[in-house]
Amino acid sequence: MRFHRALPLSAPARVSVVVPCYRYGRYLHDVVASALDQPGLDVDVLVVDDASPDDSAAIAHAIAEEEPRVRVVVNDPNLGHIATYNRGIAEVTGDYVVLLSADDLLTPGSLTRSVALMQAHPSVGLAYGYPLEFRGQPPTTRSGPATWITWPGHEWLHVFCRRGRNLVFNPEVVLRREVMAELGAYDPALPHGADMDLWMRTALHWDVGRVVGPEQGLYRQHDDNMHVESFGGVLDDLVGRRLVFDRVLLVSARDVVAPPERRRLHATAYRALAREAVDLAIRTVDGGHPEAAVRCKQYLAFAEETWPAVRHGRAWQAAVGRLGGGSSALRARAGETARQVRDSARWRVWRRLGV
Structure with missing residues (x-):
């Protein structure tokens, strides 16, 4: 990992x-305006409406009539989110490509900062930054000076596996179009992890960069995108991440990573997933959910299936003890306090370094 002083754009780009849009027409004016507010860049926007049953397509066409930099295509019939992403990516011709959900936003100049980084470091295939989450009205964002971080792709991939989770939100990601040409776009076989798969496959062949300082994107939290917060969503996310690690490390990495290293990375990722599942099991019981015992058992089953040795750890014993009624209110509060401290520390590192 290296820090760099940020530089301005070196050439037009x-x-x-x-x-992609499905029933999010009410957000389209704002998202298009945010994408075009990028000084020094020639930006074009392609709205891909996935056969929305409301007036989303009509709103998109109305925007395109007023703004020549905007085009619209409408799926017929509905293709689903991955196919919609890939249709749009296949039709664009920019030097750099951004996939921006219709309910999210870019911050002013965010693409300018990312492209400047990638121009200065031609080996970087993916650039990202800090996305600020919000509800309701978009917040005011910072516009101070930025610095850059770059990682060799293999180094970033190692961190990715140690964390066992997706380190990158989608609003702020910029990819070189060559990445898509070389690696393909989003994998339809990974509905719960296609973005994570693409980031990891990119790191197998390219370096990774991050803009530090100003917020680079705005990620909207609302009921329609909160499915992963539910129990079923969290469990699906764990299973989806495990499948991504399998496909990237056991298949995509075969020609670029030596077998012993692939096995080490795969084992590292599996350990991280198992430990996270055990932690979720403990949180579920301590949180007093009505179906805590059932949920706890499912998390533990996932953990044991993923990494059987997890049964020998203290966290596993704590989870099993809670299932047996061995958890007190005092212990639950102490555990939650410790987790909050740990989560806060991890968040600060991620906020600063992106890993």
């Missing part, structure tokens, strides 16, 4: 922003 074209950036294509793909905006």
